[in-house]
Amino acid sequence: MIPVRNTQNDGQRGAAALVEVRDLKVTISGRQVASLPDLNLGPGECVALVGESGSGKTTSLLALLGLLRASDCAVSGSVRVCDVDVLAASPNQLRSLRGARIALVMQSPQGSLNPTMRLGVLLRHALTLHGIKGRPALSRIKLALDSVRLQESILRRYPHEISGGQAQRFGIALALALGADIIAADEPTSALDVTVQAEIMALLQQLRQQQGMALLLVSHDLALVSTVADRVIVMRDGQVVESGPAQQVLQNPAEPYTRELLAAVPTLEGAK
Template sequence: MIEVRDLQVSYGERTVARVPELDVRAGECVAIVGESGSGKSTTLLSLLGLTEGARVSGSVRVCGVDVLRAPERRLRELRGARVALVMQSPQAALNPTTRLGVLMRRALRLHGVAAGERALAAVCARAAEAVMLDPAILRRYPHEISGGQAQRFAIALAIALGAQVILADEPTSALDVTVQAEVVGVLRRLREERGLALLLVSHDLALVSTIADRVLVMREGEVVEAGPAAEVLARPSHPYTRELLEALP
């Protein structure tokens, strides 16, 4: 679902992310970990052609689309409908004056889902239930839901659109431990049941250990270690990875 080779993202003379190889298959979770400023989010955004102002080189294919060479029209078809981006604070992207159900139905229409109001409402309700939300929540406004519910709503929107790949950028960092577990549980179940490919960006190695199949460790824009999650987290070979693990409370 994701195939990256020799990716390099630069602003002016400064290279902020360099990823020699990154593959994510259907039903697999790959995590990119590292401290703030290590290039994790930049790598994630480059997969959707969203690194505005940057010079990007290499090869990036997502769902068969050559992201670095595709026209904007093709990228708009890819974003949302096939690849969903779940950000750290989804509430910031939700119109506070519009009910959640209206927001979801509007997104479906913008991505070409042609159906009547009743059919769209049914799609939205099923998507909400898939992430353990009561469909009644779709009648609420963004300020009436919690952070964990907002994260699950963002995932529900991806499901409603039929996304095959979810890119999750620190999806649990602003949540308490109990809600974190709920969100991670939803992502794990969707990956297993629907075969979604999941690319997770996080600095939380404890969280990563519960869901990731493989891990890339980034520092100052470079991948310093990569491999199966169980191996990297149990027997790290790079000193920086060991430092990250030792910093866990």
Template sequence: MIEIRDLEVRIGDQVIAAVPALDVAAGTCAAIVGESGSGKTTTLMAVLGLLDHAEVSGSIRACGVDVTKDGADGLRGSKIALVMQSPQGAFTPTMRLGAVLRRTLAKHGIKGAAAAERTAGALRDVMLDASVLRRYPHEVSGGQAQRFALAVALALGAEVILADEPTSALDVTVQAEVVNVLRRLHDERGLTVLLVSHDLALVSAIADHVTVMKQGRVVESGPATAVFTAPASPYTRELIAAIPALPEEADHAQS
């Protein structure tokens, strides 16, 4: 679904992100991890063709389209949907969520009974009640907003979800809700996901493949199991070592 080769993003003389190769097969979840400023989100924006301010070279193919040559205008929403870190800030604050969804669907030619049917199904898939449609963005929790953003993507029929730090602004309990929804959509519906996160616990729970970035460069890439059990890069080992352990886990490790 996504194939990246020799991607390089520059602003002036500065290389912001360099990704030699990254493949996301249909029905899989790939993750890009690393500290803030490592080039993770820039890579996502390159896939969506949203880096007009930068010089982009290399090749990006998404859902059969050469994004670097033909752009991604025809892919956004209908084929690939972005779920941002703080979706509440992306919704018009004076518009109820139901109106947001109706307008979004209408822009893609989905109206009337078809829109109503897709809306109902998408809300069920993310475990939201239809009452959420009557609320304004500030009237829902962070977890509800994140799941509603996923519902918009599902209602549009997107085949690929790009998720940018989907749990970073949420507390631990709500993080688990969002992770469970993502995992279920991935497992049951075969949804393709490209996830950006610095949360290795989240990544280990859902990702099939992991790419580790540092200062704009890829330092390690491989199957998630291999990366987490036998990391080759010292930086990856540092990231894994920084994952907080629960007290009982720490006690068990010491014994």
């Protein structure tokens, strides 16, 4: 069984939830593709949505961000992020929420950056959109880059001129510069090699511990999830099949599907 690190910060227990979800359902063209009955995320906590491809975990994450508004898509239930009712919020309210309060870190970090803009221009543009300009913006940029261990010279580069690990660090720096309370990370290490994966997850852990940022993690990698998550929600075919504290779910799973996922985690013994 995967060993699980207990990352729960006792000082954060009982704190007001940054994310509260009740009875979330997503339907596309009349077919229900995701259902999330319950999710709470507090300051400094990490909740992981896990499951195979097509399980509904990324769809649920996009619903939390208010990004599922196509004509053939219906989202119901209750979703509150930083006291904003996401499903009832106006486009302007959602634009203020995204980035400044909850920041999305994508699976393909370079693909999420505008290829025609130098990183410095992109970063300053994002801050300007949220009303942060001049010296305050420059100060935030410097502090954010220092926090993710990037040199200021990277701001002169285009996205194609940096590595995948640098691009992921830059995405996290953008969240820090905007002052986000929550990082929503969708498979944030799947496009990176093992060494860089470890560096990115160590960085996210550091931000949780030192700055109280919350982490909502979408991943199929249970070995990675076991090192960071306080709670785990296991999804299959758009439904939650098991949820609970990470130690309980990953060390003593109740559902056969969770046991199958754990059995599929590569081990050194299995490679022999």
